[in-house]
Amino acid sequence: MSTIKVNRIENTSTTDGGVSIDTDGHVTIDGQQLPTAGPLSNRNLIINGAMTVSQRSTSNAGQTATAYRACDRFQTGIDSLGTWTVSQAASAPAGFSKSLKMECTTANASPSAGSFAAIFYTIEAQDLQLLNYGTANAEVVQLSFWVRSNKTGSASFAVRQRDNSDKLFSKVYNFNSTADTWKKIEIEIPADTAGVINDDNGQGLTLAWWLNSGSNFTGGGATTGWEALDNTKRNPTNAGIGGTVNDYFEITGVQLEIGSKATPFEHESYGQTLAKCQRYYFRINGSDNINGLWGTGFAYSSDQAVISVPTPVTLRAAPTAIEQSGTAADYRILESGNTVTCTAVPAYGDDTTNNVVVAAFSTGNLTAGQGVMGRWNTGGNGYLAWSVEL
Amino acid sequence: MTYKKLGTTISETVIYAKIDDDGVSRSSCSENNPEFQAWLAEGNEPLPADEPEE
Numbered sequence: 118m119s120t121i122k123v124n125r126i127e128n129t130s131t132t133d134g135g136v137s138i139d140t141d142g143h144v145t146i147d148g149q150q151l152p153t154a155g156p157l158s159n160r161n162l163i164i165n166g167a168m169t170v171s172q173r174s175t176s177n178a179g180q181t182a183t184a185y186r187a188c189d190r191f192q193t194g195i196d197s198l199g200t201w202t203v204s205q206a207a208s209a210p211a212g213f214s215k216s217l218k219m220e221c222t223t224a225n226a227s228p229s230a231g232s233f234a235a236i237f238y239t240i241e242a243q244d245l246q247l248l249n250y251g252t253a254n255a256e257v258v259q260l261s262f263w264v265r266s267n268k269t270g271s272a273s274f275a276v277r278q279r280d281n282s283d284k285l286f287s288k289v290y291n292f293n294s295t296a297d298t299w300k301k302i303e304i305e306i307p308a309d310t311a312g313v314i315n316d317d318n319g320q321g322l323t324l325a326w327w328l329n330s331g332s333n334f335t336g337g338g339a340t341t342g343w344e345a346l347d348n349t350k351r352n353p354t355n356a357g358i359g360g361t362v363n364d365y366f367e368i369t370g371v372q373l374e375i376g377s378k379a380t381p382f383e384h385e386s387y388g389q390t391l392a393k394c395q396r397y398y399f400r401i402n403g404s405d406n407i408n409g410l411w412g413t414g415f416a417y418s419s420d421q422a423v424i425s426v427p428t429p430v431t432l433r434a435a436p437t438a439i440e441q442s443g444t445a446a447d448y449r450i451l452e453s454g455n456t457v458t459c460t461a462v463p464a465y466g467d468d469t470t471n472n473v474v475v476a477a478f479s480t481g482n483l484t485a486g487q488g489v490m491g492r493w494n495t496g497g498n499g500y501l502a503w504s505v506e507l
Numbered sequence: 508m509t510y511k512k513l514g515t516t517i518s519e520t521v522i523y524a525k526i527d528d529d530g531v532s533r534s535s536c537s538e539n540n541p542e543f544q545a546w547l548a549e550g551n552e553p554l555p556a557d558e559p560e561e
Contacts, residue, residue, distance in 0.1 A: 438536035464535040
């Protein structure tokens, strides 16, 4: 067999494009990096990295605590560090249409030791088995994302792995040299040959983009690889975003993939991303189907109906809670052609990973044993949601 | 924020309404809910269920 040794192949009339092969043998075609390891599709281990799905809400003002707000799967971590509006923003770099935005509305210029503001993303452990962590074949991983902020300078990114040990990798990156300008960041996460990630539906890796924190999380310097957790190394260089009102941090195009080179962002349809998000949270809205029906069941008594709702995908785990609007009149029950308004808000039923149950109440208005359907009220303000986030 | 016992499901799982600081309940959960369990672990006690009307 013959081997052609060449660094580049290109048309005689061009000075760029073509095929390039670097000194490690990695190939770029017309400027697009090819994968160096792993599959050619379904490469991105991040769900909703383009921030297109936002089932809960597109904008949430007055946020002071850690919670899932706006863009699905991305948790905004806030503890005693100002007040924020968390939104699915329309601003984005070319090739994207949405970003996750945290904007400070009440600043904290002197955070207390344990306070923080960050964005967290946790990957389900069984989806990380291709990394081979805890073996000699452990894979290097590339993280890429776009950021924009009114601030300039350096910030910290960290990954935490809690199975079988509590380990940390952290890295300082320059997130912006020009204010209010999108910048693409690439960070290599080293292979961890010692830290086994359990093959289950629990927490695998938690990524953290640090905006600001108190002294408990800074001062220790970045890790030199995977190390035992040291809280002072989680935010080694503090960006201080949130020290001034109107400070903001936007992020999109988040991709995590195995290999020694980051490849172009793997876009997918809204429907594909929504279905992936629904494994962790799904919500049905009265505003999507005003006066329509949301489930079927039977009257358990004259006061209560038990109404079943099939889940859109198999959930990560059986839910143990239900969310609703807080207003009983947003919900109705249809029984034998007669629709009655609920007298109490819907409550948790017996849920599984493939079906959720809602207890709906209309005191004295039902006939035990009759078939019923759950129905939205005409205002369209009702919703039902189930969360099994990691 | 506090919790109030609502009753039981058909399979006898005890359920609780989460009552926000404004007095409105926007969610309810089973006795196995991790957030509820953490709240109990802090030494809190849920409010009892309403007495059934005669």
